[in-house]
Amino acid sequence: GVGRGGAAPLRFRGRVLLGPRPGATGGSPAIDLGPVVGILAAQYHNTYRLFVGMARRRGVLAYLFAPADVVWDERVVLGRSLHRGGWVRRPFPFPQVVFDRSIGIGSTETIAGFLEQLRAHGCTVFNGDLGDKWRMYQHLASYPQLRRHLPETVLLESWDTVRAMLSRWGVVYLKPAAGFMGLGVLRVAAAGPGVVRIASSANFGARVVPEAALAGQLGQWQAYGKWMVQQGLDLVRVGGRVCDVRVLALKDGRARWRVAGMTVRRARPGSVVSNLHQGGTVLPFQAFACRVPRRRGAAPLGVELRRLVKRILPAVDAIAPRAGDVGVDIGVDRDGRLWIIEVNTKPGRSGRLANPAVYSLPMEYARYLAGFGPASPARGVPPRPGTEGSGKESTALERIPEV
Structure with missing residues (x-):
């Protein structure tokens, strides 16, 4: 079978915990290796190198996999991880937590069924879909404090x-x-x-x-x-091209929301969308902010964006309690008014490590979901038992750097 006989041994350069399995009783509790995190993804670009690298620094065994990689009867996954700078396929332990980044793997129905199968095998899945855009719009519109920001x-x-x-x-x-x-x-x-x-x-x-x-x-x-x-919105333009702001919010090792960054995206000439996948480019925040009209005494644009995101995140938790990696797209019109364009749980990254938290926080949240508590940022090892904090959900937000 997989992982036996001539299978390549699994080597992990970092610290992985051995501890009692959650819920184990009796004098000889079972032992679990962990945290083990499977990243459900179809691509192997720089973003995933950074996810896996940050996982190792925080004592997390992380690998990429697709539905066809799971060997159900042996609880083994033929995943991919980094070895000497390249992606190598090898057998891995069954994941305790799955980070859903499943864009492009299969139909919505196929992925939903696969995730349910993982849950039935004891996996905790986070960052699943929020539903389609219409469902999300209706949900956000049910919050009076958000309604005025929705076109x-x-x-x-x-x-x-x-x-x-x-x-x-x-x-x-x-x-x-x-x-x-x-x-x-x-x-x-x-x-x-x-x-x-x-x-x-x-x-x-x-x-x-x-x-x-x-x-x-x-x-x-x-x-x-x-x-x-x-x-239709009359959004601020730079060089005649429409812009919007992608704000990235992630949960940390205590399941608290943190805003990890913001990116101004400028549409390709002639395009109606600013998405980087459609030819958009990244613009320095100040180059955009200086073109946004501000009322006398108004808070800086970055502060207003952060406040709006803080009001959106409880709505996200209400519809998807296990969301942990959220992109909020916000348009700013020529009067300086903020508009919620879209909220999604599979935001892209530029692939640049401008802010390491963009890549480390999902791994810290995965540790939390696996029951291992937060890791020390300095050495990637957990704190002493009893010092982890309450793990209580909140919407505490930190100062926003650019992604």
């Missing part, structure tokens, strides 16, 4: 839905409810009787088309899933 959004029923929103706002965005990475977004503006001007996240540049043509296309797309119609 009006309705579910697309027919072209009459688009026509009504255009008459109200002049510009709207059409978005697939199950979309990600800015794919499939359309900007639609009124352009005269029976015609509209459209631009998309795929084709850079705008064109005028008959309403009937776009209505017919939307009808075909609706057969594959829900679409939303969203109020």
Whole structure:
């Protein structure tokens, strides 16, 4: 079987704990190796090198894996970890905690079933989906303190839905409810009787088309899933290109939210979205902030962004208590008003180690979920028993560096 006979031995350069299995009773408690964390992911780029490296520094055995890598009857995973600078596949112990980064692995239904199977085998899974964009919008809109920061959004029923929103706002965005990475977004503006001007996240540049043509296309797309119609926003531009701010919030080794960074993203020329996957680029925060109008006596922009995120995170916990790695996309309009564009649990990273917490905090939260408590940042070893703190959830936030 896997891990027997001629299988390569597992070597881990770091400190991994041996301790009583949680819930064990009797005079000879079972022993668990841990924390063991499986990162469910389909890619092996620099972000995951940093996750695995930070895990080792905090005494966590972490590896990457996909559904096909699990050998269920032997409770072994043929995962991938770093060895001499490269990714090596080898057998690993079954994970105690799974960090869900499953974009691009399979359909939503397939991944949901796989995660349920992992839970049935005793794994704790964190950072699962928040549901589609429409569900998340409805959830956030149920919080009075957030409602004023949400652009009006309705579910697309027919072209009459688009026509009504255009008459109200002049510009709207059409978005697939199950979309990600800015794919499939359309900007639609009124352009005269029976015609509209459209631009998309795929084709850079705008064109005028008959309403009937776009209505017919939307009808075909609706057969594959829900679409939303969203109020157009007049966001701050730099060099004529739309910008927004991605704020990254993560839970630490005591399950407390911390804001680990923010990134200003500037759209590619002609694009309607700022996502880096769609050609957007990173802009220094101050280069953006200096273009945002501020009222006399108003708090700095970074402080206002942090306050808004602090109000959003309890709503995230209410819908997904095991969320631990959240990206909040916030637009700032030309009047300085903040708008919540999107909240998701699989935010990308630039792959640069500008702030190590961006990569270390998910591993610290995984330690917490595995029952091993927080690690010492200096040496990657746990504190003495009784010094871990309460582990009580909170929304305490620290000063935000840039990611």
